[in-house]
Amino acid sequence: MLRQKLPLSGSQEDYLEAIAEILESDAHAHTKKIADKLGVSMPSVTNALQALAARGLIIYRSHTPVKLTDAGIAKAGVIRRRHDAMRRFLCGLLKIDAAEANAAACRIEHVIGEPITSRMTALIEAVEQREDCAGLRAYLDEVMPQIQPKPLDLIPLDKLGKNHRAELVYISESLRGIKKFADMGLVPGAILQYEGIAPFGDLIRIKLMDTQLSLRTGDAKFFWVKVLD
Helix, strand or coil: CHHHHCCCCHHHHHHHHHHHHHHHHCCCECHHHHHHHHCCCHHHHHHHHHHHHHCCCEECCCCCCEEECHHHHHHHHHHHHHHHHHHHHHHHHCCCCHHHHHHHHHHHCCCCCHHHHHHHHHHHHHHHHCHHHHHHHHHHHHHHHHCCCCCCCCEEHHHCCCCCEEEEEEECCCCCCHHHHHHCCCCCCCEEEEEEECCCCCEEEEEECCEEEEEEHHHHCCEEEEECC
16 A cells, blocks of 8 residues: 555656546557657566556556556546646636646646645536626636737747757647757757758758757647747
């Protein structure tokens, strides 16, 4: 029982949540599916699953699907409840775009506890359901979408002109596998140069210091840059 009470890191909670979501839609949670869902490498998945198994939260054996133990099911349920409460607050009350709200919820869910989750859920349900909150609902519907960040003359990386240099300023939280890109050096403050479209596939080529990298255009749109020249 003691091992099940060991604290989980935010990354380990993400793995447990991902396994539960896969099992909800598919009877088998293979390691490849977990890696694809989280945008991480297979060795990273192996290390995380071993840590979760050591805590008695999953049953993990090589070359077999991952299963949640009863303790794992209960823990995943708590994590998913926190995620849902934060997502509903951001999307339903603050009118944040659904994809951005979900990505932000993935980050915030690791730092809020049960008391906050319960009070947030009560607030959401009151605003959404109570008749005396009708005026507040109308106000939120009107005002929240109008609140926008001040423009910074940024453009998505896939719109940068050929041979132009730019500073990477912001990475959207909706991008999957942010850590993987950070390991490549794609972090705010990095100076890069757009070299054009790769010959094959849906890829663009950039130069980061002395290194050439290829990115999918679908990923490049999440990187916001400030043009330097």
